[in-house]
Amino acid sequence: MRKSILNTLKSLEIQLSKIHPIVDLLERKSSASSKELRDWLAETEELFQQNNLAEASMFSVKRAELSTYYPKNNQYKRKEQLHFCSRLLTDAQADLWSVYARLTDTIEKAKVSIKQLLGVIYQTQQFKYDPKTNFTQFIKEVWQFCTMHEQLRGITAQIQSLINKTDVLLLIAEEIEIENL
Numbered sequence: 022m023r024k025s026i027l028n029t030l031k032s033l034e035i036q037l038s039k040i041h042p043i044v045d046l047l048e049r050k051s052s053a054s055s056k057e058l059r060d061w062l063a064e065t066e067e068l069f070q071q072n073n074l075a076e077a078s079m080f081s082v083k084r085a086e087l088s089t090y091y092p093k094n095n096q097y098k099r100k101e102q103l104h105f106c107s108r109l110l111t112d113a114q115a116d117l118w119s120v121y122a123r124l125t126d127t128i129e130k131a132k133v134s135i136k137q138l139l140g141v142i143y144q145t146q147q148f149k150y151d152p153k154t155n156f157t158q159f160i161k162e163v164w165q166f167c168t169m170h171e172q173l174r175g176i177t178a179q180i181q182s183l184i185n186k187t188d189v190l191l192l193i194a195e196e197i198e199i200e201n202l
Contacts, residue, residue: 022185023184023185024071024072024073024185025184025185025187025188026124026127026128026184026185026188027128027184027187027188027191029072029074029124030121030124030125030128032068032072033068033117033121033124034121036061036064036065036068036117037114037117037118037121039061040061040110040114042057043057043058043061043110044107044110047103047106047107047110050099050103052099054103054106055087055102055106058087058106058109058110059084059087059088061113062080062084062087062113063080063084065080065113065117066080066081069120074120076116076120079116080113080116083112086109087105087106087109090102090105092105127183127184128184128188128192130183131180131183131184131188131189131192132192132196134176134179134180134183135180135189135193135196136196137176138167138173138176138177138180139196139197139198139201141172141173141176142163142166142167142202143198143201143202146202147166148162148163149202150199150202156194157190157194160193160194160197161190163193163197164177164186164189164190164193
């Protein structure tokens, strides 16, 4: 079963927000910065593995680089270590941002298709929303209608190729304009 891209994006946003404290440690030239960076790399790698993202290996390699790094100049050992950590963090952040951007693009493509789908549904006047109706059940019925309707199958297949059913339902709930029903 495919993982939720929306949940993955939220997790990636949390990881991106954890970069700031590491940068603060680097700015203060704290000896804890390399440990915090290592922990963050391991956490990010774990997140990627849980979400079946192949980029987990990139974070494994970065962790390995950090654990095997040994400054060449003993006189400037700490300065070299901090410089190495900041470069590694910059690379890791770029890799994380790349995955985040790719998944965001996938969600945007799905939203465009869902808006198309909803436009057709508004025209068919097949649905009337009753505030007494369970909204979640209503959204499921709209999606079920779309998957069964002969003319809408192409768009639904396109959406399903991008995201899982849970994400579809969440995006329909976000994008639907009840007043148009």
